[in-house]
Amino acid sequence: MNTLQINNLTKTYPNGVKALNGITLEITNGMFGLLGSNGAGKSSLMRTIASLQEPSSGSVLFNNIDVVKHPHEIRKQLGYLPQEFGVYPKISAEKLLNHLAVLKGIINHKERNAQVTALLQQVNLYQHRKKAVHTFSGGMRQRFGIAQALLANPQLIIVDEPTAGLDPEESNRFLNLLSEIGENVIVILSTHIVEDVKNLCPKMAILADGEIISQGNPTDLVKHIEGKIWTKIIPKKDVDSYQKTYDVISIKLVSGETQIRVWSEQQPEIGFEPIVPNLEDYYFATLYNHNNLKG
Ligand SMILES: Nc1ncnc2c1ncn2[C@@H]1O[C@H](COP(=O)(O)OP(=O)(O)OP(=O)(O)O)[C@@H](O)[C@H]1O
Secondary structure, three states, rough: OOOEEEEEEEEEEOOOOOOEEEHHHHHHEEEEEEEEEOOHHHHHHHOOOHOOOOOOOOEEEEEEEEEOOOHHHHHEEEEOOOOOOOOOOEHHHHHHHHHHHHHOOOOOHHHHHHHHHHHHOOOHHHOOOOOEEHOOHHHHHHHHHHHHHHOOOOOEEEEEEEOOOOOOOHHHHHHHHHHOOOOOOOEEEEEEEEEHHHHHEEEHHHHHOOOOEEEEEEEHHHHHHOOOEEEEEHHHHHHHHHHHHOOOEEEEEEEEEEHHHHHHHOOOOOOEEEEOOHHHHHHHHHHHHHHHHOO
């Protein structure tokens, strides 16, 4: 069993932005979803765990090895798919993966070829192996990204917003691939897409303003708000007044009509229907409460 222990982690950038503010988490094998809106601190946390940047304070231990003190140790066991992969050199996918495998320390030629072939097959890019990655579609690039992250059998895999910008089919394909990677390693999926976490992750946390504001099993978390979420279709012009009167956790357009969801112990007023809440409602309700507490 692998264990990642994050203790009281903070990160303040030189420009004064406090991106992480006392993060404490323990993560073991399986898929862990890290949900948060833009700017919540997800990438800052991922980069710190991946030893690509140092925290301002606190510690990250992977199987009791201090990531900050021994970055080389962690990098040997890490597979990382960053949000932005940068520019790809104009060489074939196969050659690029081979090159990255050398950098990962797979020096035995035979072993390297075998791993590159197996990974290209696993991510369904074998038939495209002679094409350059910069000519790939977004989904193909992400699948290539996961192939490079899987080189050298990492025990800790970090994927940062991997489905952003993918169409639903490519996104599905990518997530299925991720879920196959195995129960025997830690996979941290950082995303703002609630559905992805709901479908894949038995454990999750919500990050906001650099803090963990909730964590647990998605199904258990949703139980906390059962019977407390109400919905109503309202005229668009009334949104403001409903927001002033009730705890409106989300506003959505449904078939061109404005639907609000409200957190309330009992029916807020005639016309509100109770709904069976989902993880998205939990996420919005948690963010709503957090922002309210902030004032
Ligand atoms: N290198 C940096 N220097 C200064 N500020 C930074 C740096 N990187 C991130 N930030 C700031 O830190 C905060 C958290 O950013 P971060 O990228 O970690 O969030 P995120 O949850 O990954 O968001 P997104 O989904 O938009 O990438 C933001 O306010 C961001 O502007």
